[in-house]
Amino acid sequence: MTKTPEQLQELVNDFKALTLTMSAAAGAGHVGGALSGAESLVTVWFDKFNVNIDDEDRDRFFLGPMHFTPGIYSLLVKKGYYDWKETVGYRRIGSPFEGHPNVSRIKGWELSGGSLGQALGVAVGSAMAAKVRGKKHWVVTHNSDGELQEGSMWEAILYAGTHELDNLITFFDINRIQSYNRIEECSEVEPVADKLQSFNWNVIEVNGNDIGEVVAAYDKAMAFKNGKPMAIIGHTVIGNGVSFLEDKVSSHNKSPAREQIPEALVEIGASFPHEEFFEMADDHQARMTRELDASLPDLGQDYGWNSANDMQVEEVWTGLGISEGFRQCMDADPNVIAVTQDSYKLIGFTEEDREKYKKTHQFFDVGVAEQNMSMVSAGFAKEGFTPITNGYATFALGRAYDQIRVSVAHPRNNVKYFPTEGLLGGDGPFHESLESVALGYYMPHMQVQWPCDTIEANKATLAAICDVKGPVITLQERAPKPVVTKEDTPYKYGVANIIRYTGKQPQFTDSFDTYLSTDWPGEESDIAIFTIGSQVAEAMRAAVILKEAKNLETTVVNLHTLKPLDRQGILKAVKSCRGILTVAQQQKTVLGNIVAGAVLEGGMKNAPTLDKLVMMGIDDGYGATGKPNELVQHFGLTAEHIAVEALDLLGGETK
Numbered sequence: 001m002t003k004t005p006e007q008l009q010e011l012v013n014d015f016k017a018l019t020l021t022m023s024a025a026a027g028a029g030h031v032g033g034a035l036s037g038a039e040s041l042v043t044v045w046f047d048k049f050n051v052n053i054d055d056e057d058r059d060r061f062f063l064g065p066m067h068f069t070p071g072i073y074s075l076l077v078k079k080g081y082y083d084w085k086e087t088v089g090y091r092r093i094g095s096p097f098e099g100h101p102n103v104s105r106i107k108g109w110e111l112s113g114g115s116l117g118q119a120l121g122v123a124v125g126s127a128m129a130a131k132v133r134g135k136k137h138w139v140v141t142h143n144s145d146g147e148l149q150e151g152s153m154w155e156a157i158l159y160a161g162t163h164e165l166d167n168l169i170t171f172f173d174i175n176r177i178q179s180y181n182r183i184e185e186c187s188e189v190e191p192v193a194d195k196l197q198s199f200n201w202n203v204i205e206v207n208g209n210d211i212g213e214v215v216a217a218y219d220k221a222m223a224f225k226n227g228k229p230m231a232i233i234g235h236t237v238i239g240n241g242v243s244f245l246e247d248k249v250s251s252h253n254k255s256p257a258r259e260q261i262p263e264a265l266v267e268i269g270a271s272f273p274h275e276e277f278f279e280m281a282d283d284h285q286a287r288m289t290r291e292l293d294a295s296l297p298d299l300g301q302d303y304g305w306n307s308a309n310d311m312q313v314e315e316v317w318t319g320l321g322i323s324e325g326f327r328q329c330m331d332a333d334p335n336v337i338a339v340t341q342d343s344y345k346l347i348g349f350t351e352e353d354r355e356k357y358k359k360t361h362q363f364f365d366v367g368v369a370e371q372n373m374s375m376v377s378a379g380f381a382k383e384g385f386t387p388i389t390n391g392y393a394t395f396a397l398g399r400a401y402d403q404i405r406v407s408v409a410h411p412r413n414n415v416k417y418f419p420t421e422g423l424l425g426g427d428g429p430f431h432e433s434l435e436s437v438a439l440g441y442y443m444p445h446m447q448v449q450w451p452c453d454t455i456e457a458n459k460a461t462l463a464a465i466c467d468v469k470g471p472v473i474t475l476q477e478r479a480p481k482p483v484v485t486k487e488d489t490p491y492k493y494g495v496a497n498i499i500r501y502t503g504k505q506p507q508f509t510d511s512f513d514t515y516l517s518t519d520w521p522g523e524e525s526d527i528a529i530f531t532i533g534s535q536v537a538e539a540m541r542a543a544v545i546l547k548e549a550k551n552l553e554t555t556v557v558n559l560h561t562l563k564p565l566d567r568q569g570i571l572k573a574v575k576s577c578r579g580i581l582t583v584a585q586q587q588k589t590v591l592g593n594i595v596a597g598a599v600l601e602g603g604m605k606n607a608p609t610l611d612k613l614v615m616m617g618i619d620d621g622y623g624a625t626g627k628p629n630e631l632v633q634h635f636g637l638t639a640e641h642i643a644v645e646a647l648d649l650l651g652g653e654t655k
Contacts, residue, residue: 003047008211011042011078016241017270018074018084023255024274025281026070026091028426029099032251034071036175036236037142039214044140044171045075048218053108057137060130062123064143065173066100066113066430073097073106081108088280091426093626093634094288099428114430115395116368117150119143120170124156127168127229138222141170146178146342148189149367160229161200168229169221173208175238178368179252179342186342186367196231208234209241241268288626292633297644303545305482305508311544313508313537315480321454322418322476323348325461326388330362336465337362337380339387341373346420346478347390370395374403374415381413386465393419393475394433401439404471409445412470418461421450421475422533422585423623423631432623437532438590440473441563448563449493450475452536453483456491456560463493475533477585479628482537484509490516491560496569499536499556500525501543512540517557517569525555527646528577530570530595532559535583538632541639546646554646562594570595571602579612579649583642585632588617614649616642 003011015038023029034041045051049059063072070090077084089095096105100114111122120141127139147153160168172192176183183189193203202224206213214234221230238252239245242264245256256264261274305313326347329336337357338344342365344354357363366373370391377387389396396419397404408415421436433439440448447468451457457476464472486509490497498520505511527546529539536558543554557573559566574580584591592615616637624631632638 005212005215008042008047008215011046012038012211013268013270015042015071015074015078016268017265017272018077019070020242020256020264021261021272021274021277022070022073022087022090024258024261025088025278026426027255028091029070029255030067030252031070031255032177032238032245032248033065033144033173033175034068035240035242035245036209036238037068037173037234038071038240039209039211040142040171040173040232040234041071041075043211043214043218044142045079047215048222049138049140053110057135059138059140060110060123060126062111062119062126062139062141064119064141064147065116069100072101072109076106076108079108084277085280088277089284091625092281092285092288093292093624093630095284095625098625099426100430102429112430114427115399116144116147117152120153121156123168123170124160124165127160127165128163130167131165137167139168141168143170143172145172145174145176145183145189145192146368148172148192149187149369151369151371157196157199157201164227165229166225166227169218169232170229171232171234173234173236175236177238177247177249177252180249180345181342181365182249183367186365187369193233200228202226202228202230203233204231205233205235208236243267288630292630296633296638297640299545299549299640299643303541303548303639305541309506310504311508311511312506313482313484316454316483317348317478317480318451318454318457318476319346319348321451321457322461322474323353325458325465327353328462329465330357333386334360334362335384336386336388337364339364339366339373339377339380339389341366341370341389341391341396342368343391346392347418371400371403374400375407377415378407378413381415386414386416388416388418388465390418391420392431393421393436394431397436397439397473398433405443408471409443412445414469415471416464417471417473418476419473420478422477423628423635424478425628425631426625428625429622434586434618434623435590436473436475437562437584437586441594445470446563447472448475449473449561450532451560452533452558453481453485455483455485455487455489459491460493460560468493477534477628481534482508484537484540485514489514490519492516494561494564494566496566497558497560498569498573499540499543499558501540501547501554504544504548511544517566517572520572522572522576525553525577526650527552527579527581528555528557528573529581529583529642529646530557530559530573530591531583532562532591533585535585535637538637538639538642539583542642542646545639545643549643550647552646552650565594565598567598567602570598574599579646581614581616581642581646581649583616583637585637586617588615588619591615591617612649614645616645
């Protein structure tokens with residue numbers, strides 16, 4: 001049923017109210033883009049099209065920037081798929097309302113996602129399918145200007161114009177802002193209208209935050225039917241309607257504070273029971289915390305860090321060690337450069353760093369274009385530079401796999417990757433690749449490392465950039481992690497660290513001896529735990545539990561460098577134990593198969609310990625949404641879980 005502009009504006013205001021409240025309750029979420037595109041989203045969902053997913057003949061709607069997620073869930077609420085009270089778990093563990101939409105867990109939505117530049121291509125395929133089957137429904141998409149930096153967008157645009165898809169309408173939300181920059185600072189996409197017209201598209205330009213203009217634009221687009229796909233270019237303002245969010249770069253990633261919501265509601269002219277929402281969200285979190293804590297194995301006492309006067313440990317983000325390594329290398333050598341993809345803060349770079357290295361021609365941002373990042377970096381490397389790159393592993397590595405394989409790895413170009421990996425938290429499974437170790441390990445000529453904490457990360461960064469020739473992947477994690485090494489902890493690229501528990505001390509790090517595998521005397525142990533990244537800390541804590549509770553000796557093997565792999569160190573540890581565990585925030589067979597393969601290659605096919613190898617990790621699945629530490633519990637990767645698995649492996653044997 002056609003609605004009046006006043007009715008649609010009221011829906012826009014209500015949509016914004018829930019979107020803002022949901023994001024504030026979670027303390028995270030990409031609210032700015034959802035507000036800039038509100039008028040178009042509401043027009044599509046409540047006025048011009050039938051998007052009821054239960055109707056086979058429905059119009060199809062695909063959203064490109066899936067980080068609009070609180071807006072997605074607001075649409076589903078307003079459409080009647082959910083009551084707003086069901087969304088209080090947004091971005092929290094145990095809730096179907098994950099950091100990015102997961103169609104296996106929510107109803108009413110067409111497409112899972114979190115990676116930019118894919119929805120339009122899917123829409124083109126859907127529109128082609130409708131043509132083939134003689135269907136009359138519309139295929140509608142909403143895309144952002146940041147997405148237009150992705151090459152896949154232009155592949156889809158070109159194909160749609162070539163094949164006369166006049167059943168396709170795309171709204172391009174042009175708010176001129178992306179994650180950490182304005183569009184023109186990275187990779188300018190204008191003139192969008194001229195480009196689309198040259199690709200055989202009809203183009204309409206409107207004020208995308210004026211509901212009347214947006215409705216008229218959709219009416220006009222639906223009337224064309226001239227053998228061309230239709231583009232509505234909506235010029236919008238990020239954070240529209242909320243003064244402290246409008247036209248601010250920070251509004252892309254930043255959620256409003258809870259105390260700001262009353263002001264925001266007044267400004268957009270809407271009411272919403274936000275205090276009740278906040279209370280229910282906190283209750284959800286408290287309940288899930290209780291359930292997670294109850295799921296931990298009962299080992300008779302608390303073996304956690306920072307308990308009483310023992311096991312004191314500091315938690316620091318590994319990215320700080322990496323960024324300090326970058327500064328050291330870039331200051332020392334002008335040929336070391338940063339080539340980023342609109343995510344420089346993921347490596348601990350500040351705005352001051354960005355401006356400093358721009359002036360020395362050592363900082364380049366290619367925008368939302370991971371494939372281009374690898375190719376540009378390959379070009380720089382070919383000319384004698386050492387590019388360092390970053391991003392989420394699922395995009396920086398996964399999306400650019402072919403470019404890395406052909407243009408970087410094959411010619412051994414000196415490109416250094418520092419992607420974010422593991423159980424990241426609120427962004428959920430579509431930002432957690434959990435297979436990046438395998439991607440790099442099995443790629444010829446590529447080297448791979450995953451340091452365990454910020455101190456080791458600094459050492460690994462310096463090694464990758466200054467000492468090692470050829471491409472290197474150095475994985476890092478997003479949240480603060482326990483610092484379990486010291487500045488004087490022995491470290492050598494390509495050589496594993498052997499860690500042995502020596503007895504409780506006030507400082508956790510003082511409770512262990514750490515050796516290079518080449519220097520380790522090879523003491524016997526009951527269990528050898530092979531691990532990487534922050535799971536090293538959990539394995540060390542498991543060693544404490546096994547000794548203190550069951551009098552069992554553990555050898556923790558920190559495989560910080562996975563390729564080149566320290567095969568001799570692995571064999572040394574295997575020969576000295578009765579059972580093997582592999583533990584990683586990856587698909588469990590990734591590290592497990594690497595270790596097992598090293599043992600087999602070493603001629604230990606008949607070793608009894610290989611018969612007692614258990615792999616711990618993610619069981620052929622995706623990640624989840626929640627706080628990083630919650631996800632470690634959820635997937636059974638805590639020290640307590642490791643200790644219980646070790647006991648089961650040994651048949652419950654104790655000394």
